[in-house]
Amino acid sequence: xxxxxxxxxxxxxxxxxxxxxxxxxxxxxxxxxxxxxxxxxxxxxxxxxxxxxxxxxxxxxxxxxxxxxxxxxxxxxxxxxxxxxxxxxxxxxxxxxxxxxxxxxxxxxxxxxxxxxxxxxxxxxxxxxxxxxxxxxxxxxxxxxxxxxxxxxxxxxxxxxxxxxxxxxxxxxxxxxxxxxxxxxxxxxxxxxxxxxxxxxxxxxxxxxxxxxxxxxxxxxxxxxxxxxxxxxxxxxxxxxxxxxxxxxxxxxxxxxxxxxxxxxxxxxxxxxxxxxxxxxxxxxxxxxxx
Amino acid sequence: xxxxxxxxxxxxxxxxxxxxxxxxxxxxxxxxxxxxxxxxxxxxxxxxxxxxxxxxxxxxxxxxxxxxxxxxxxxxxxxxxxxxxxxxxxxxxxxxxxxxxxxxxxxxxxxxxxxxxxxxxxxxxxxxxxxxxxxxxxxxxxxxxxxxxxxxxxxxxxxxxxxxxxxxxxxxxxxxxxxxxxxxxxxxxxxxxxxxxxxxxxxxxxxxxxxxxxxxxxxxxxxxxxxxxxxxxxxxxxxxxxxxxxxxxxxxxxxxxxxxxxxxxxxxxxxxxxxxxxxxxxxxxxxxxxxxxxxxxxxxxxxxxxxxxxxxxxxxxxxxxxxxxxxxxxxx
Numbered sequence: 001x002x003x004x005x006x007x008x009x010x011x012x013x014x015x016x017x018x019x020x021x022x023x024x025x026x027x028x029x030x031x032x033x034x035x036x037x038x039x040x041x042x043x044x045x046x047x048x049x050x051x052x053x054x055x056x057x058x059x060x061x062x063x064x065x066x067x068x069x070x071x072x073x074x075x076x077x078x079x080x081x082x083x084x085x086x087x088x089x090x091x092x093x094x095x096x097x098x099x100x101x102x103x104x105x106x107x108x109x110x111x112x113x114x115x116x117x118x119x120x121x122x123x124x125x126x127x128x129x130x131x132x133x134x135x136x137x138x139x140x141x142x143x144x145x146x147x148x149x150x151x152x153x154x155x156x157x158x159x160x161x162x163x164x165x166x167x168x169x170x171x172x173x174x175x176x177x178x179x180x181x182x183x184x185x186x187x188x189x190x191x192x193x194x195x196x197x198x199x200x201x202x203x204x205x206x207x208x209x210x211x212x213x214x215x216x217x218x219x220x221x222x223x224x225x226x227x228x229x230x231x232x233x234x235x236x237x238x239x240x241x242x243x244x245x246x247x248x249x250x251x252x253x254x255x256x257x258x259x260x261x262x263x264x265x266x267x268x269x270x271x272x273x274x275x276x277x278x279x280x281x282x283x284x285x286x287x288x289x290x291x
Numbered sequence: 292x293x294x295x296x297x298x299x300x301x302x303x304x305x306x307x308x309x310x311x312x313x314x315x316x317x318x319x320x321x322x323x324x325x326x327x328x329x330x331x332x333x334x335x336x337x338x339x340x341x342x343x344x345x346x347x348x349x350x351x352x353x354x355x356x357x358x359x360x361x362x363x364x365x366x367x368x369x370x371x372x373x374x375x376x377x378x379x380x381x382x383x384x385x386x387x388x389x390x391x392x393x394x395x396x397x398x399x400x401x402x403x404x405x406x407x408x409x410x411x412x413x414x415x416x417x418x419x420x421x422x423x424x425x426x427x428x429x430x431x432x433x434x435x436x437x438x439x440x441x442x443x444x445x446x447x448x449x450x451x452x453x454x455x456x457x458x459x460x461x462x463x464x465x466x467x468x469x470x471x472x473x474x475x476x477x478x479x480x481x482x483x484x485x486x487x488x489x490x491x492x493x494x495x496x497x498x499x500x501x502x503x504x505x506x507x508x509x510x511x512x513x514x515x516x517x518x519x520x521x522x523x524x525x526x527x528x529x530x531x532x533x534x535x536x537x538x539x540x541x542x543x544x545x546x547x548x549x550x551x552x553x554x555x556x557x558x559x560x561x562x563x564x565x566x567x568x569x570x571x572x573x574x575x576x577x578x579x580x581x582x583x584x585x586x587x588x589x590x591x592x593x594x595x596x597x598x599x600x601x602x603x604x605x606x607x608x609x610x611x612x613x614x615x616x617x618x619x620x621x622x623x
Contacts, residue, residue: 096401096404098585101538102581108571111570262420264416265413267409271405
């Protein structure tokens with residue numbers, strides 16, 4: 001039984017990282033209808049940026065801040081202006097294809113231009129172990145879960161409690177009425193892109209010490225973030241957290257009790273079950289088709 | 292307008308001529324590349340039916356490609372003839388396409404993309420893990436090439452012509468399908484599913500069929516692929532490969548009959564020739580896809596359409612100007 005709790009706990013830690021990526025994904029979708037297939041690469045790129053700043057001699061905290069700034073400019077503003085804005089008016093398919101192209105370019109750009117090797121990444125937590133009634137947990141798991149939860153709940157609070165956050169929700173629900181009410185719609189959409197970039201940086205900081213910085217580290221991460229987002233409910237930010245943790249825990253349990261070889265199929269099975277019975281996701285609202 | 296008229300008939304005949312005449316002058320590797328390209332043309336023709344004509348986003352096409360390849364490889368290892376394996380591979384993919392599409396097509400657009408993507412991962416895991424069936428990462432080697440009426444297709448050139456004939460037959464079948472009322476229903480679906488439904492097209496049945504037929508094409512391509520490379524392992528059937536196929540269709544021009552021919556050339560032939568710079572090629576390819584979406588969201592084959600539209604717009608504005616000048620002249 002202690003094994004079980006241990007697996008659940010470390011699964012929750014991994015899952016909370018999926019949740020960070022998934023939350024950014026749902027935010028972009030709600031704010032602008034952008035579906036970002038390069039979400040995993042949005043985690044990989046900050047990991048390498050942070051390594052570059054650290055190589056310049058910056059301490060980890062400053063390097064992280066600098067990475068966040070660069071990410072907001074490039075992955076937030078640049079991505080919005082350069083790719084999302086011009087393509088969104090053509091519907092869903094061009095933006096899906098363009099972000100897939102972006103993912104391929106980012107992955108192979110890093111591989112060809114920098115390195116195809118896996119690079120060690122500074123850990124933010126020490127290797128301390130804790131015991132709670134026979135259950136061993138690492139400080140890294142506790143810290144990861146705590147930071148990720150704080151970020152997701154903080155984003156939630158920002159969206160529901162602050163004026164800016166509520167304006168962003170208004171834009172997500174009905175762009176036209178939001179415009180009429182005097183909300184600066186493009187700015188609110190930019191905020192969503194900026195938050196996505198910062199969440200991706202945080203995910204990079206938390207996940208890279210175990211995953212190692214590698215050009216293809218985003219591949220699995222991005223897919224799981226999508227599944228997590230859909231399982232939880234594509235149009236609900238809280239769903240991202242739930243979905244992420246379900247996927248993380250499910251994977252851990254399946255690889256221990258069923259077969260580690262099929263770990264990567266867990267997210268798919270959960271996803272298939274969810275869309276068969278509740279296509280809008282566990283916490284999502286049903287959207288009717290419009291003629 | 293019929294899709295065939297989009298590309299002048301002469302250009303088509305010229306390309307066909309090159310495909311018939313050029314290979315004997317090439318080295319074995321060149322012939323191999325041409326066959327390789329045609330195999331991907333068949334696979335992406337199927338995907339084009341799903342994406343371009345029925346408007347469904349499928350990111351799991353390489354799974355069907357792989358199922359076709361493994362079906363033929365396993366059957367031939369068990370002593371079954373290629374000529375039985377090929378139709379079985381197609382039928383198998385068709386059936387699996389129906390089974391997968393049924394739940395996935397309940398929900399629209401993006402969900403199908405994710406469902407097929409996940410399906411691809413699952414199929415790939417089976418190929419990699421179930422060693423008793425698929426040989427795992429060691430794959431299956433020594434897959435023989437078939438012979439036809441006692442004529443051996445072992446030689447690269449003979450096999451190339453076999454693949455070429457198969458490609459042309461499958462292309463003709465698709466052409467027939469698209470110009471039949473069925474095909475019209477497919478395009479009606481893509482352009483406006485709700486209108487199509489209100490006109491009495493059973494949307495679900497047609498999307499499901501388009502998806503399953505696309506899968507069967509991939510199965511045929513997989514069967515030819517297994518015999519062409521004579522050795523299969525899980526690597527060519529990953530999610531990444533599916534995404535590449537999707538991009539090939541889009542780059543060539545989805546919904547254009549000849550889109551896959553061009554797209555497969557960009558996606559398969561060019562990287563083979565530029566192997567020494569593979570990572571940079573993929574970087575440029577990815578960046579080019581982004582640029583293409585920004586400037587030509589309908590793919591490369593939309594260039595002639597675009598030029599024609601621009602010329603017509605210019606002529607129309609010239610006529611308007613002339614008419615206006617005429618009116619002014621009469622008034623003066």
